[in-house]
Amino acid sequence: MIQSVDRAIRVLTALQGARRMSLSELAERLELPPPTVHGIVRTLVAHGMVVQDRSSSRYQLGPAVLRLGNVYLDTLELRSRSMAWAEELGRRTGFAVRVGVLMAEDVVIIHHEPRPDGSRQMPEVGIVIPANASALGKAMLAFLPDETDVLLAGPPLRSMTGATVADPDEFRRQLADVRKTGLAFECDEAVLGESCVAGAVFDSTGLAVGAVAVVVPTTEWPVSDAVTEAVRTTARTISRELGATRWPG
Amino acid sequence: MIQSVDRAIRVLTALQGARRMSLSELAERLELPPPTVHGIVRTLVAHGMVVQDRSSSRYQLGPAVLRLGNVYLDTLELRSRSMAWAEELGRRTGFAVRVGVLMAEDVVIIHHEPRPDGSRQMPEVGIVIPANASALGKAMLAFLPDETDVLLAGPPLRSMTGATVADPDEFRRQLADVRKTGLAFECDEAVLGESCVAGAVFDSTGLAVGAVAVVVPTTEWPVSDAVTEAVRTTARTISRELGATRWPG
DNA sequence: AATTACATTCGGCATTGTCGAATGATGCTC
DNA sequence: GAGCATCATTCGACAATGCCGAATGTAATT
Structure with a gap:
């Protein structure tokens, strides 16, 4: 270094x-x-x-940092492959859609599809969310190759709201569920009033390179099976576009 | 260094x-x-x-570079002050609006208001345009404090299209016009089919910290006086919000 | 006008980064 | 499938480089 x-x-x-x-x-x-x-x-x-x-x-x-960030987005195959499917997911479910990648212990949003209801929303590209407090993060953490509970090894899980999962064992159990179904959930854990369903996205090497999620007001939680199915389908489709051969479940 | x-x-x-x-x-x-x-x-x-x-x-x-870029945007007072006025300018003129800052010899777009016709457009935040080939760039270059034709001192003006101003004297004359009126123009100089009217934005120290422009299809060029007036008003309003006491003209 | 706080410059010392050479990894050719 | 070639990476000795204490310049404050 x-x-x-x-x-x-x-x-x-x-x-x-x-x-x-x-x-x-x-x-x-x-x-x-x-x-x-x-x-x-x-x-x-x-x-x-x-x-x-x-x-x-x-x-x-x-x-100059802005220009770098913009070029990063252009470089990302995940982003270009996701955009059309994220839009469709938004249209079908009526919810905002986020696509994110893992950066150390955080998730960085690389694409944001606003809710298709025409309301004016801030673009969220570039914002950072603690991985342990988000569905996107859990979806990716569950498939880290180095059997990683890096997060759990270090300092205690960062708590964002009262609903953030703080107990390491509970967290591990959630990740095990994600590994089975490919889907991760989050209810009020990062931001009060905001809940998410996320699906992991894999590339041709079988690694989780990103995740896609719908953002749902907690007032409409839990979501219908149709919505979770749509998330699953979207995540699997993007993975296939990236050359992945398998998807959990 | x-x-x-x-x-x-x-x-x-x-x-x-x-x-x-x-x-x-x-x-x-x-x-x-x-x-x-x-x-x-x-x-x-x-x-x-x-x-x-x-x-x-x-x-x-x-x-990490994406996150940096995002924080840069959040930090910029110019951006937060511009957003509402850029939106209004877009609504009133029917054109897309860009806000940019100068970075060395280029303009970096820090805000982009899509054309309000509902067509799907790529966000342009973070893209870079040679200052000498854009109305945004000319608007700012004209007011550089150090009597700068840094651009003209160095290598020849970068040419983007056949319409890019290449002659240093012609370029200097255009900048002189900008200093008088506060407005800069560009017709097919950066991208064929795309023309712009830009106004410089000043802060409380009287320096040009940015510029705002409408992007007009060349087929609708030249624009009406109402449009140039709207650009001028917008640039002056944003400048005033930033604490500027004077505006050219 | 005097004082303070802060940004910036200078220059000698030793820590630091540099780069040639060696090693390891990966993919290609025959 | 052995041998080769290419490229990424590690190692370590040397000296060039950047580090930081002290000095200076600058601007705001009393």
């Missing part, structure tokens, strides 16, 4: 959390002397990854 | 251009020995900025 590169990324991550930071705040956060941080930030600024507000002289993320 | 950080960003930039690259391709592109690149890439992978495809062992951008 190259020290300065690692530090540079930690600068970006810090700015990700705090939006705008002065040099000394950054230095304190990273536990490094200000001149050291300054050198790193200088380099990031030169490439547009970070910009410095002229009036306050504080730093924040720059437009 | 810290060497290894600079190199890491150049790795990301290379992956941005080529989507997927093997280590040796990367090394050749950066003109560095493979082990050097490997160390950098290793660090990027550890943070999810880059992922390695298991089957082909090639590298591509990772989900």
Whole structure:
């Protein structure tokens, strides 16, 4: 691990959390002397990854990271293969649809199909949800190859709401269910009033590369069998497009 | 400029251009020995900025860059202030609306309001357009503080279509017009069949921090005075929200 | 005007990253 | 299926590089 590169990324991550930071705040956060941080930030600024507000002289993320994010989306085969099916899933069920991938212990949303009722909704692409508190996350965690309860090995499960599963044994049982059916559920665990049904998506190597979910207001929970069936069908179809030969169940 | 950080960003930039690259391709592109690149890439992978495809062992951008991009958007005051007004501009004119910021010699789109005719359109947030070939770019370049024809100092203007302004003198004249009126125009210069009217957006320090534009099919070009007026009003309104005290004209 | 807080520059020291050479992994050819 | 070729990855010695204490510049505050 190259020290300065690692530090540079930690600068970006810090700015990700705090939006705008002065040099000394950054230095304190990273536990490094200000001149050291300054050198790193200088380099990031030169490439547009970070910009410095002229009036306050504080730093924040720059437009270059947006361009990177956009290219990432274009690169993802999962995304391009999902889009049409996600739209259909939304139309058939009447719910918003999310597609996500796993990043360490979180899920990153790579596609978002708004509810087809015409209501104005924020795009959710790029947002991050703790994997343990989301159906999308559970769907992928259940199929991690390295028999992973990495999550369970580390610090206790992050709790988002009162409904977040906190007990490791309960969590393991849920994952076992997911492995059987291919479907994962979440009710109020990440956001109150929001529940999801998710299906894992596999690629040709048989790994879970992503997951697709419908987002359901908890007032309409539990959903009909038709909806869970639609999620299952969508997840299986996308998997097949990616070259997967098998799907659970 | 810290060497290894600079190199890491150049790795990301290379992956941005080529989507997927093997280590040796990367090394050749950066003109560095493979082990050097490997160390950098290793660090990027550890943070999810880059992922390695298991089957082909090639590298591509990772989900962490998407999250960064999303946070950047959230941070931007310009974006949050623009959204409502961009929507109104779209409704009133019937055209798609873009909001962009300057990044070196390019414009990065930070907000995109689709044409309100209900047709399905790709989101354009994060895409990059050469500043010299776009109305958005001209609107901002005209007000760069350091009397900048940085663009004109460097290599010749990048040409996107036959209509791209290539002559430096002509370009300077256009910028002078923009300084007078606050509005910039573009007809087929970036993409054939696509024309734009853009207005610069200023912040409280009087600097052009962005620009807003309507995107018009060239078949409907030139647009009516009502449309250019609407763009001007929108740009001025957003500027005022950002604390600007004056606007050209 | 004086003071404080902060960003930024400078330069010597030693830590750090660099890159040639060696090893391991994978896929291709005969 | 053995041998070969290509590419990713590891290792380690050297010295170039980046690190950070001290000094300076800058801007806001009293």
